[in-house]
Structure formats: structure tokens, C-alpha cells
């Protein structure tokens with residue numbers, strides 16, 4: 014049955030992890046990984062998460078199935094967080110999903126069901142799993158310009174020019190904040206311009222919200238989502254709790270559907286649930302139960318915000334540290350984009366050959382296009398890293 018299968022090449026990032034693991038140099042640096050790391054190189058479990066897990070262990074009475082949409086308390090707490098307001102309007106509904114990736118997949122299945130001829134526009138570049146997920150459902154993929162790699166900044170003019178040509182009814186996939194892989198986000202004023210075009214042209218926004226709270230405050234990071242939710246007819250929001258709760262492998266997330274009216278929302282939601290039924294029957298519970306306990310308890314919620322702020326501040330601090338170390342070396346290389354970008358990722362601004370050279374010569378590992386995870390930087394390795402960068406430039 015499977016004899017005609019050829020070997021699927023390994024995911025480049027997984028290959029990089031193996032190469033880094035097998036590198037015997039003690040001063041090697043891993044900037045490729047897609048998770049947060051603290052100053053000791055560990056990906057910690059948040060204290061509030063541990064506490065919520067103890068609570069669940071002590072109090073949970075059953076592991077019986079939950080419904081297709083997951084837990085209502087989790088869904089409403091997440092909806093309030095994502096939209097930065099208490100929603101009572103039946104135009105909105107949120108369901109529990111197995112992380113952000115499944116939410117994206119369910120949303121695209123839904124879109125494909127509504128139109129066999131659908132085009133989804135993604136930023137160039139975008140997260141390396143977006144296009145494979147879109148391809149797996151069989152929708153058409155188009156790209157809108159996003160990043161000016163010469164000046165290491167958002168290419169807002171070209172982005173707007175393209176949005177102004179996207180046909181009505183097409184879907185545009187946007188990153189709510191902490192754009193992966195570039196870290197460059199539109200400013201609030203730029204989001205207003207983007208939203209106006211989306212409304213005017215009747216484009217459907219599909220927002221990937223994987224990093225809320227890692228750029229600025231939770232509310233500031235919800236700016237684009239809140240703005241669009243108040244203006245557009247329809248929109249989908251795929252959210253993840255992997256990064257802001259550190260729950261990666263526990264698979265916690267949501268899909269939020271914004272519809273023109275309560276009736277279409279109810280109908281759309283029923284189709285979403287049908288997709289969920291055939292995909293995983295019911296969503297996994299543990300991570301979402303942890304998040305629900307935290308968000309629905311004021312004391313834990315406040316402590317979570319403090320822990321999340323520490324994550325965000327470490328990312329900002331490491332960005333500043335690398336920028337300073339590069340400035341101290343007085344090269345012509347302008348690294349100021351590192352402190353203008355948000356979240357875990359940035360394009361360093363080096364070529365693919367320089368990425369290879371840094372790996373081979375200096376044991377510095379990053380994705381082929383020069384995406385770095387700033388959480389891999391520490392006070393101990395920043396000078397080695399800056400020397401390596403200057404050496405290959």
C-alpha cells in the first residue's frame with residue numbers, strides 16, 4: 014500500500030535542532046528554536062500554571078468527554094482576552110482548539126467549505142507552517158509584500174498597494190502582533206489604514222493571534238483584533254496559549270468566529286463543530302482547563318500577567334543587549350531593527366550564506382533566512398554572538 018512513498022524531507026527547523034544537539038562545541042548558540050528560553054536556557058513552566066495544575070489534580074472529578082466546542086468558561090474567558098472586552102453579542106462565538114495550529118486548520122477547512130475557489134493571502138514572509146496548512150486543505154495561496162529586507166522594516170507602502178488590489182471576498186491572513194518570522198508589526202495608525210481598506214474592499218480578515226502579551230500589554234496587543242472586530246462583517250481569529258502561557262505541548266487555543274449577525278454565527282459555528290467532530294472529536298482539555306482556572310481567578314490572573322511581563326521584558330532586554338553589543342563593535346551594520354521588532358523573532362539581516370557560515374564556523378544556529386529567536390540570547394553568550402555576526406558580515 015505504501016511502497017510508492019518517498020521520504021519526506023525533514024522540517025528544516027527540526028533538522029537544525031538535531032544539528033545543534035550533535036554539535037560538541039561548548040560555546041554553541043541556539044537561535045533557531047521556536048520556544049521561549051529564560052536566562053539559564055530553560056523553557057520554564059509558569060508558576061501559575063503549576064498552581065492551576067495542582068488545583069486540577071486535587072479537584073477534577075472526571076475525565077469524561079467535554080462537548081465539541083470545549084469548555085464554556087474557558088471559551089468566554091479567552092474571548093474577552095482576545096477581543097479585550099466583555100462580549101455579550103451573539104455575532105461572536107469562540108470554541109476550544111488543540112493549540113493555534115489546529116485552530117488555523119479548522120478555520121481554513123471552514124472557509125474552503127464555503128467556497129471551493131477561495132484565495133488566502135499570506136504575508137511574504139510568514140510563519141513556515143502557514144502555507145503547508147493552507148496547502149493541505151487545498152485553498153489557493155497568494156502573497157502580499159510585508160517586509161523590506163534591505164532596510165529591515167515593514168514595507169507598508171507595498172503592503173497597502175497590494176491590499177488595494179485584493180479581490181472582494183478573498184481572505185487575508187494577518188499576524189495580530191509579534192509577526193513571525195520578522196517581529197515587525199504595523200503601528201496602531203497603520204492598522205487603522207489596513208482595516209479601512211479591508212472594510213472598503215470587503216476582504217475577510219483571518220487573524221493569527223499566537224503571541225498576545227509578548228509585544229506590549231495584553232490590551233495593546235489586542236489592538237488590531239479589537240479594531241477589526243468592531244468594523245468588519247466577518248472575521249476569524251485563531252489564538253494560541255502556547256507562548257503566553259508556556260503550554261506548548263499541552264495544546265491550548267481557540268477559534269473565534271465573528272459573523273454579520275447572530276443567526277449566521279450560529280449556523281457557521283455548527284459547521285465548525287462538524288469539522289471538529291471529524292478531526293479530533295473533542296478538543297484536548299488539560300491545557301485549556303489550566304488557562305480557564307487562571308483567567309477566571311483574579312489573583313491567579315494578576316500573577317499570570319506579572320509572569321508574562323517577565324517573559325516579554327526578557328525578550329526586549331535581549332534585543333537591546335544584542336543591538337548594544339553590535340553597536341559597540343562599531344561596524345556599518347545597522348541593527349536598530351532588533352529593538353523596533355516585537356516578540357521572540359527577528360530577521361537578523363544577514364544572507365543565507367552568512368547563516369551557514371555562522372553555523373559552521375561559530376556554532377551559531379538560526380533558520381536559513383536568518384530568523385533568530387532572541388530568547389536564545391543570554392548575558393553570557395551575547396558577546397560571542399556579536400563577534401560571530403561581525404565576523405561573517
Ligand SMILES: Cc1ncc(COP(=O)(O)O)c(C=O)c1O
Nearest residue numbers: 112113114140193221223253255
Ligand atoms: C505565527 C504562529 N501561529 C501559530 C502558531 C501555532 O502555535 P501552536 O499550534 O503551538 O499553538 C505558531 C507557533 O509557533 C506561530 O508562530
